[in-house]
Amino acid sequence: MDSHWQQVEALAALRARIAELKQEEASLRALFLDIASERPCTGPQHEVFVRRTNQRLFQRDRLPSALLADPSLWTTRVQHSVCVRIRPRTGRALPAAAENGDYLFEPFHAWNQQTPLARGRGAV
Numbered sequence: 001m002d003s004h005w006q007q008v009e010a011l012a013a014l015r016a017r018i019a020e021l022k023q024e025e026a027s028l029r030a031l032f033l034d035i036a037s038e039r040p041c042t043g044p045q046h047e048v049f050v051r052r053t054n055q056r057l058f059q060r061d062r063l064p065s066a067l068l069a070d071p072s073l074w075t076t077r078v079q080h081s082v083c084v085r086i087r088p089r090t091g092r093a094l095p096a097a098a099e100n101g102d103y104l105f106e107p108f109h110a111w112n113q114q115t116p117l118a119r120g121r122g123a124v
Helices: 005-035 065-069
Strands: none
């Protein structure tokens, strides 16, 4: 067993809590997209409103395949991910995702996923 086992378990527990919070946030977000699109919803200290913005998107799929296949137009970027998965225990079955080698918790990437480069080739 690794000498950092407590930190390993703490990270796994934290990511599980974050996943639960993201799920709860998604439910509330869906609610407010429905009811707050007409008018803001107010509480004693906060207000929720829906802001609509337009964004221009580049359509890579419309480029010729020869251009997409040209290696001189691509660059490689190294990405470091901290991943967590459940270790198998003797006599206990793993969830199907773990048997396939999939990660049970969302990997944390060392770069901001909102940047244009992050949405390009190789993004997770």
